[in-house]
Amino acid sequence: MYSLLLSFFVASRILISQASPLPFIFDRAVNDTTSLAPTPQNVQRQLGPLLAKGASLYFPGTPQFQDATSRWSTYKAPNIAVVVEPGSAKDVATAVSFANKFGIPYLAMNKGHGSTTTLGAIKNGIEIHVRSLNSITINADGKSASIGGGSYNQELINKLWSNGKASASGSCACVGLMGAGLGGGLGRYQGFYGLISDNLIDVDIVLASGETVTVSEKSNSDLWWGLRGAGHNFGIVTRFTMKIFDSPAQNWYFAQFVFTQDKLEKMVGLVNTMMDNGNQPKELMNYYLYAWNPAISTTEPVVIFTIYYIGTKEQAAKYTKPYFDLGPVFHNDSMVAYPELASATGLGDEDFSCAHGFNRVQYPVGLLNYNVSNTRAVYNLFKEQTVAVPALNLSTVVFEGYSLQGVKAVPAASTAYPHREDNILASILAVYAPNPALDSVAIPWARKVRDLMHSGQPGRQLNAYVNYAFGDETQEMVYGYEPWRLERLRGLKKKYDPKGKFNFYEPIKV
Ligand SMILES: Cc1cc2nc3c(=O)[nH]c(=O)nc-3n(C[C@H](O)[C@H](O)[C@H](O)COP(=O)(O)OP(=O)(O)OC[C@H]3O[C@@H](n4cnc5c(N)ncnc54)[C@H](O)[C@@H]3O)c2cc1C
Structure with missing residues (x-):
């Protein structure tokens, strides 16, 4: 009552x-x-x-x-x-x-x-x-959009596409724009436009004090630097303005191949050639993973490789031909309207990659290129554990090879995003139905896979993208090794969040 x-x-x-x-x-x-x-x-x-x-x-x-x-x-x-x-x-x-x-x-x-x-x-x-707070309005200048802090990738893609526009966004349909963008925000248009955070013009944010401020190059400019890469630490974004562009292509081409593991070394060699140490054309990107697909094999994981191309099938043919020639067990290729691309390639709102309710233990590492023997070792470790513990067989190892011109065009020191030199984002995702008994198996295994991937590039420090980090990485791995980066972030944290109210997402330790 x-x-x-x-x-x-x-x-x-x-x-x-x-x-x-x-x-x-x-x-x-x-x-x-x-x-x-x-x-x-x-x-x-x-x-x-x-x-x-x-x-x-x-x-x-x-x-x-x-x-x-x-x-x-x-x-x-x-x-x-x-x-x-x-x-x-x-x-x-x-x-x-x-x-x-x-x-x-x-x-x-x-x-x-x-x-x-x-x-x-x-x-x-x-x-x-x-x-x-998910409104999206294209501004009268046609060069920017005003976007609510609760909008997500597919909403932005749909809105821009239907107006002949495009901008940076994440590549999975389901992800929040600010969740991704405050940590950088990688995606398929980054060869053209850079990261989500590189396209912000201004941001309205509620600080830990309860005050709402606008942050931009000209307003609270110290925080402007920190928001773009370490932004989860400083407040809650209610609205932001983002650059938008005339769309270079309303339709994209994709080709998806499934290879058996015996093709792995050859395939990875081809990918290295195609990616040309990060100099691949900005229209060209790839995404590949190890996963179980019982329709193809019940005894070993398969390799699923996707090429995305901003252009036509004919224009992409010189890049895709070697993979057709390699002999996939399955392939699927098509031209699709850009808003349909994520779901056409298994990354849509309704796909398992976006599904809620599983334990997902994720460890990332940035790479320059593929060490062929190392990718074999990683495959073997993936297979070994998922065979030994079948409850882990929804897991994947993912390698994201987006084009990079737009990311590298932004001076590395100009934002808090610290990993612009990485060409590939590799990650292990251990996936299982919630079960505490499996945590102690999945976590050390996932960490071992990440460490193994990292060991394939001797002499490089371990870069862990903040939005994929597990939470036990060092501050340097997540926010950068140059001492001035962490010093600057600590200063911002002390100034804008002295009581650590925003300490639940990869907190900067002061
Ligand atoms: C399936 C999948 C695909 C992904 N693909 C990509 C990708 O292509 N590119 C990429 O860069 N990352 C990608 N990620 C990682 C993604 O960037 C992070 O998981 C991000 O935190 C997700 O944001 P969210 O809103 O979906 O999640 P939430 O859990 O809702 O948000 C994550 C955190 O972001 C902060 N946050 C969210 N919204 C706001 C806001 N308005 N103001 C202030 N803080 C906020 C909060 O700290 C919150 O805890 C992917 C993740 C998944 C699971």
Whole structure:
């Protein structure tokens, strides 16, 4: 009865989804200004009326809470007690100030693909689910778009494509633009335009203080540097402006090949030649992985290799011919409208690569090119473990070889993204149904595969892309080895987040 009355009290201002009875959600009552404990009732009563029309609060035990907290990787997932779905950008600032007042930890979440284990440090937290801030408007100049902090790749691709435009975005359909962009943001258009972060013009962000500021080259310019590569550390983006361009091609060509493992060395040799140490044409990119496909073999993993080309089949033929000649067991090639490319190649919203609900242990390493004997050793280690423990046979090792001109055209020191010299992003993804008994198998194995990949490039430091990092890497691996980088980031952290409120995603240690 009490909760019904309470709903009625706030219903005129917000939509409230509630479990009955409402659980006690916060361990701590550290409010300086009131003796009321921050229970769900209090969150409803105190935060609810402050939020804009259309905002929602979700509590455990409801389908809305379940949806809003569902994650791609369930391993070390954040522990969330209440979800705030903002009805406006101002609600984000309101929620941050409220959480600060009560000493409640908080975390921005959009599409839920963040997988670093540092996310597991949040306990009984408020999730600020920015997904509702997902508007995309192409500005009158036709050269920029104003985008909500909760937008994601496929939304941007669709909107731009239908207006004959293009820009940087991630390559999987499902990923949040800011989740990716604050850490850099690699993708298929990077040969033309660079990273997502390289295309930002300005960013509206709610800082740990609860203040909303605009960050750009001219406004808060110190933070502008840090946001583009280490941005998860500094606040919650409610809106940003991004450069857009006339689309170079409305349709793309792709060719996907499946090879048996005996072709591995030859295939990798061809890829090295094609990638030309990072100098491949900006229209040309590739993506390959090891995976089990029982339709082809029940005894060994296969090699799935995809070429993407911004142009026609005929123009791509000189690059694809050697792979056709190599004798794939299966191939599929086609011209598709750009918005359909991700799903045509297994990276769409509905594909397993985007599916929520599995434990996914990920370790990345940047490479310059392929060490042929090392890729064999990696394949063997992948096979050995997935044969020994079949519960791991949804795992993959992925090598992303996008074109690089746009990335390398941006001076390395001009942003906090530290890995512009890498030509390939390699990663192991150990995937399994949540099962604590498997964690102790999957994690050391995944780390071993990553270390093995790294050992194929003697003398190179281990670069770990922040958006794929597992969470046990050193600060240098993630944020760069030049001492000035970490010094600068530490200075920004002290200035903009002195109490470490944004410490749940690969935190900069001060
Ligand atoms: C299937 C898949 C494909 C991927 N493909 C690519 C790719 O092509 N290129 C690439 O660069 N990366 C890629 N990634 C990695 C991706 O960049 C990160 O997982 C990223 O964190 C996902 O953002 P999200 O919104 O989807 O996830 P979330 O878990 O919702 O967000 C991750 C973190 O980002 C922060 N965050 C999100 N939104 C905001 C915001 N508005 N303001 C402030 N902070 C925010 C929060 O700290 C949050 O914990 C991929 C990941 C997956 C799982």
